[in-house]
Structures are given as structure tokens and as C-alpha cells.
Amino acid sequence: xxxxxxxxxxxxxxxxxxxxxxxxxxxxxxxxxxxxxxxxxxxxxxxxxxxxxxxxxxxxxxxxxxxxxxxxxxxxxxxxxxxxxxxxxxxxxxxxxxxxxxxxxxxxxxxxxxxxxxxxxxxxxxxxxxxxxxxxxxxxxxxxxxxxxxxxxxxxxxxxxxxxxxxxxxxxxxxxxxxxxxxxxxxxx
Amino acid sequence: xxxxxxxxxxxxxxxxxxxxxxxxxxxxxxxxxxxxxxxxxxxxxxxxxxxxxxxxxxxxxxxxxxxxxxxxxxxxxxxxxxxxxxxxxxxxxxxxxxxxxxxxxxxxxxxxxxxxxxxxxxxxxxxxxxxxxxxxxxxxxxxxxxxxxxxxxxxxxxxxxxxxxxxxxxxxxxxxxxxxxxxxxxxxxxxxxxxxxxxxxxxxxxxxxxxxxxxxxxxxxxxxxxxxxxxxxxxxxxxxxxxxxxxxxxxxxxxxxxxxxxxxxxxxxxxxxxxxxxxxxxxxxxxxxxxxxxxxxxxxxxxxxxxxxxxxxxxxxxxxxxxxxxxxxxxxxxxxxxxxxxxxxxxxxxxxxxxxxxxxxxxxxxxxxxxxxxxxxxxxxxxxxxxxxxxx
Numbered sequence: 001x002x003x004x005x006x007x008x009x010x011x012x013x014x015x016x017x018x019x020x021x022x023x024x025x026x027x028x029x030x031x032x033x034x035x036x037x038x039x040x041x042x043x044x045x046x047x048x049x050x051x052x053x054x055x056x057x058x059x060x061x062x063x064x065x066x067x068x069x070x071x072x073x074x075x076x077x078x079x080x081x082x083x084x085x086x087x088x089x090x091x092x093x094x095x096x097x098x099x100x101x102x103x104x105x106x107x108x109x110x111x112x113x114x115x116x117x118x119x120x121x122x123x124x125x126x127x128x129x130x131x132x133x134x135x136x137x138x139x140x141x142x143x144x145x146x147x148x149x150x151x152x153x154x155x156x157x158x159x160x161x162x163x164x165x166x167x168x169x170x171x172x173x174x175x176x177x178x179x180x181x182x183x184x185x186x187x188x189x
Numbered sequence: 190x191x192x193x194x195x196x197x198x199x200x201x202x203x204x205x206x207x208x209x210x211x212x213x214x215x216x217x218x219x220x221x222x223x224x225x226x227x228x229x230x231x232x233x234x235x236x237x238x239x240x241x242x243x244x245x246x247x248x249x250x251x252x253x254x255x256x257x258x259x260x261x262x263x264x265x266x267x268x269x270x271x272x273x274x275x276x277x278x279x280x281x282x283x284x285x286x287x288x289x290x291x292x293x294x295x296x297x298x299x300x301x302x303x304x305x306x307x308x309x310x311x312x313x314x315x316x317x318x319x320x321x322x323x324x325x326x327x328x329x330x331x332x333x334x335x336x337x338x339x340x341x342x343x344x345x346x347x348x349x350x351x352x353x354x355x356x357x358x359x360x361x362x363x364x365x366x367x368x369x370x371x372x373x374x375x376x377x378x379x380x381x382x383x384x385x386x387x388x389x390x391x392x393x394x395x396x397x398x399x400x401x402x403x404x405x406x407x408x409x410x411x412x413x414x415x416x417x418x419x420x421x422x423x424x425x426x427x428x429x430x431x432x433x434x435x436x437x438x439x440x441x442x443x444x445x446x447x448x449x450x451x452x453x454x455x456x457x458x459x460x461x462x463x464x465x466x467x468x469x470x471x472x473x474x475x476x477x478x479x480x481x482x483x484x485x486x487x488x489x490x491x492x493x494x495x496x497x498x499x500x501x502x503x504x505x506x507x508x509x510x511x512x513x514x515x516x517x518x519x520x521x522x523x524x525x526x527x528x529x530x531x532x533x534x535x536x537x538x539x540x541x542x543x544x545x546x547x548x549x550x551x552x553x554x555x556x557x558x559x560x561x562x563x564x565x566x567x568x569x570x571x572x573x574x575x576x577x578x579x580x581x
Contacts, residue, residue: 117371124525125505125525126461126482126484126498126500126505127441127454127484127485127498127527127528128352128353128485128527128528128572128573129352129353129396129397129410129440129441129454129485130438130440130441130454130461130484130485132352132373132394132396132397132410132417132440133394133396133410133412133417133438133440134438136393136394136412136417137416137438158393159368159371159372159373160373160394161350161368162352164350164352164368165327165350169547171524171525171543171547
């Protein structure tokens with residue numbers, strides 16, 4: 001039913017001018033290059049530098065003799081875990097991740113000046129904008145738990161990258177389960 | 190059939206080769222290989238129709254390329270071999286860089302003369318590329334090329350993701366999503382001047398921009414009111430109209446060509462499916478029923494069919510849904526096929542797929558599923574192709 005038309009195509013170039021080499025460099029086509037993003041995050045400076053006076057705030061108050069380390073930087077602290085993983089097409093927080101979220105919520109609730117961004121991600125299956133929505137569902141699920149635990153909304157931002165920033169490249173479940181995630185990112189870190 | 194050409198090495202473009210490749214890619218023509226030709230006429234007087242009947246050729250195109258000033262003039266004639274008559278004859282002028290475009294215009298004329306439908310060879314595609322850099326970071330670009338993938342140019346570069354390009358009906362502007370400020374934002378960019386404008390930067394998702402057929406509105410996804418919903422923004426006044434209202438995910442709006450209906454993806458019914466709703470809002474109606482996952486619909490120029498992602502046990506494929514009958518035809522067999530976009534004449538669909546080693550490449554398939562062709566980015570992965578409207 002789809003008739004194939006046979007076409008014989010002959011185009012004989014007849015160059016009239018005696019050509020001197022090629023026709024020269026290509027000039028810019030209608031599509032312009034140019035537009036560079038104004039604020040590419042990779043090029044901006046970090047927000048949380050401690051001023052310019054060289055004054056370092058003491059991390060502790062009161063008379064404790066022991067040197068306290070910020071638990072955020074303690075690899076043994078539950079705060080060291082910053083990634084929450086999810087099942088396929090799900091935003092349910094698994095029981096084993098509750099303690100991690102609680103630890104972060106507690107830490108944040110005690111430090112009103114600290115801010116985190118919850119970055120939601122999805123695996124590569126499905127359409128890209130749907131996965132943006134799915135990633136947002138996940139970051140909102142984590143945000144909701146934090147909110148129930150007393151973290152003010154102003155301390156928690158969320159952004160969904162969908163499938164655009166995979167943690168692991170691969171096209172099977174071993175990669176996908178590492179990509180269905182929410183990353184807890186502290187400002188300035 | 191391949192099409193061999195012994196072109197003039199002084200010409201930057203083998204015009205016959207470009208025309209033949211265009212026609213072949215459409216799936217409706219089988220150009221005769223040059224070595225099978227019994228003669229090589231370039232003037233009417235040199236044409237011996239018997240030479241072409243002998244090799245079963247139905248139509249013959251002959252032509253000449255002349256340098257005129259800084260550019261070229263391409264003359265060509267199209268003949269019906271069996272009746273021995275000329276069907277079309279034109280002279281196409283081009284500037285020094287325009288020979289490839291002239292070839293696409295010629296292919297459009299031949300296509301339309303022989304099929305009765307407009308060709309879509311002299312059009313462009315926009316798509317996103319991603320390159321992995323040595324330091325582990327990624328470089329994203331929004332590129333625009335000819336519809337056959339030639340002559341790509343980056344119109345935006347970013348170290349953060351770029352997504353979801355959408356053409357304005359005039360073919361001169363693109364809407365797209367960036368994350369360059371660590372959040373999603375929608376920009377409009379003029380391709381002629383390179384200037385761009387930040388359109389939306391609401392809290393939450395700013396996604397899935399879709400330019401309305403009349404060019405004055407943009408359908409988009411925003412989650413500022415709690416969860417992803419479809420809105421329509423008047424571009425001049427920035428006024429927003431909410432179109433959907435549901436606790437599920439509503440995203441990926443696509444306009445019907447009359448501008449009165451919006452198709453979108455939603456999981457409101459449990460599984461992810463395509464729905465449609467009046468562009469002014471109202472009660473959505475489910476459109477897809479085959480399969481557990483249908484998403485990212487796009488509407489053909491005649492409004493009669495949707496191209497979409499359809500999932501089965503073997504992965505995500507491109508399928509075409511005929512709206513009146515409800516018939517779904519799966520066109521591709523990749524595992525990760527996505528982002529279908531119709532050619533403006535509705536005869537082909539360009540989409541993103543993967544090679545065996547996971548490289549993201551673009552592919553075109555005719556709507557009857559016949560002919561497939563792939564092309565890749567200059568470097569890295571290519572994804573999210575969108576076919577431009579007809580050039581005006």
C-alpha cells in the first residue's frame with residue numbers, strides 16, 4: 001500500500017567561476033551561540049564564608065572541658081548518612097531510614113540558622129518530567145517527616161532533579177536503586 | 190538503496206546526495222544508486238527516458254549547480270519517466286553557506302510534487318546533549334541542528350541540567366528548563382538574537398513548557414501550590430491560569446493544534462496515563478488504556494494522533510495512538526525510547542534512544558514504523574529532540 005517511488009537523481013555541478021579553493025569559512029547561521037548562563041553554580045562562590053574579619057565563632061558555650069566536635073563532621077554520627085533511598089515509583093520512607101531523618105531533624109531543629117536542601121532524584125525509567133515530579137514527591141516526603149519533628153519550613157528547601165543527575169550510571173536495578181534517592185545537602189558544605 | 194554521487198569536490202555540499210538522503214529517510218522513496226545509472230544527464234536535451242525505464246525508475250531529477258556571486262543557484266527538474274513529462278522545475282538560490290538548506294528545499298518540492306503532502310526536510314531540531322568531563326562533572330548543552338542532524342550549534346551551555354525544549358510556532362524561539370541557579374526555572378530564548386528571558390522561577394517545579402499554537406501562551410507544570418499541576422501562562426502579562434487540580438502528578442502538557450485541548454500525563458488513576466482537558470480547565474478525561482505506563486504525549490499537526498512513551502515488559506517504546514479509534518501502534522523496540530516529537534508534516538517521529546553501550550542518540554522513524562535512522566551528538570549523549578515547525 002505504501003508505494004515506493006523510484007527516483008533517479010542527477011545533479012551535475014557546473015562551476016562557472018574559476019574557484020580558488022573552498023568557499024571560505026562558514027559564517028554564523030541564524031541560530032546564535034552566545035547565551036551563557038548568568039549564574040552557573042559551579043562558578044559562583046560559596047555563600048557561607050565566615051565574614052572577613054578572621055573571627056571564628058566558638059562552637060560551644062558553657063564550661064565543658066571536653067572538646068566537642070560538630071556531629072555533622074563526625075563519620076560515626078548518624079548525620080554522616082545523607083542519602084535516603086526509595087523503592088521504584090514510591091515515596092514511602094523505609095523503616096531503616098527513619099533514624100537518619102530523625103537525627104538530621106533533631107540537629108536542624110537545634111540550629112535555627114542552618115539550612116538544608118533536599119535533592120530528590122529518580123531512576124532513568126519513564127519520562128523525564130514525570131521523574132522530576134517523582135523526585136519532588138520524595139524530597140517532600142523527607143521534608144514532611146522533618147517538619148513533624150519540629151524543623152521549621154524555612155530551614156528546608158527542596159529541589160527535584162528527576163533522572164538528570166544519576167549517582168550511578170547503569171541500566172539495571174543495581175544502579176537504579178542507588179539513583180532513587182533524596183540527598184540531604186547542608187548549605188555551605 | 191544507497192545513493193552514490195560523484196560530486197564536484199569544489200562544492201562544499203553534494204546537493205544530490207543530501208536530496209537523496211532526505212527522500213530516503215522519509216521511507217517513501219528508494220533513490221537509485223549512482224553507479225546503477227545508465228546516463229548522467231544534466232540538461233533536458235540529454236535525458237533519454239528509456240535509460241530510466243530500463244532500471245525501473247519512476248521519477249527522475251536532473252540538476253545543475255552554478256556559482257553566482259558569493260553564492261549558488263541550483264536549477265533542477267523533476268520528470269515522470271513513464272509519461273516522459275516534466276512535473277516540476279525550479280531554480281533555487283542560496284548564499285555560500287546555504288547549499289545544504291537549498292538541497293533540503295529541493296527535497297521538499299520533490300516530496301510534495303510526488304506525494305501531495307508537504308515535505309519537512311527544510312526544518313530544524315532542538316535537543317539536549319550531555320558530556321561527562323574528565324573531572325567527573327557534566328556539561329549540558331541545548332543544541333539546534335538541521336532536521337538531518339547536520340550543522341549543530343549550541344544555543345545554551347550549562348554545568349547544570351537543561352531540559353524540555355519547546356519550539357514557538359514561529360520557529361525562532363525556544364522555551365526550556367534550566368537548573369543553573371540550583372532550582373528549576375523556565376527561560377524563553379530568541380534564536381535569532383540569542384537574547385533570553387526568565388519566565389518562571391516559582392518554588393518547586395518549573396517544568397514541561399509547551400508553547401501554545403498561537404504563540405501567546407505557555408502550558409507548564411508548577412508545584413508551587415503543593416503538587417505538580419498544569420497551568421497556562423499568558424506570556425505577555427505573565428498571568429497564570431490553573432488547568433488541573435488533583436493530588437496526583439499532573440505534568441507534560443501538550444497542546445492540540447486548535448489550542449483548545451491539552452493532553453497531559455497523570456497518575457491520578459493509580460497508573461501513569463495520558464489524559465486530556467479543555468485548555469480553560471474542566472474535567473479531565475483519560476485517553477490511554479493499553480499498558481501500565483503511558484507518558485510524554487505529543488500531538489500530530491492534524492490533531493488526529495498522539496505519539497507517546499508506552500511501556501511493556503521489554504521497556505519503554507515509542508507508540509502512536511490514533512485518537513478516533515483508540516488503536517495503539519508501537520513503533521520502536523528499544524528499552525529506553527523516549528521524548529517523541531512529530532515532524533511538522535506528521536510523517537515521521539524523532540525520539541531519543543540508546544545504543545548498546547548506553548550512549549544516548551537520536552533516532553527518526555516513519556509513522557508507519559518503516560524506516561529508522563539514527564544520529565548522535567558531537568560528543569556525549571543526545572536526548573529530548575523536538576522537531577521545529579515549518580520554516581516561515
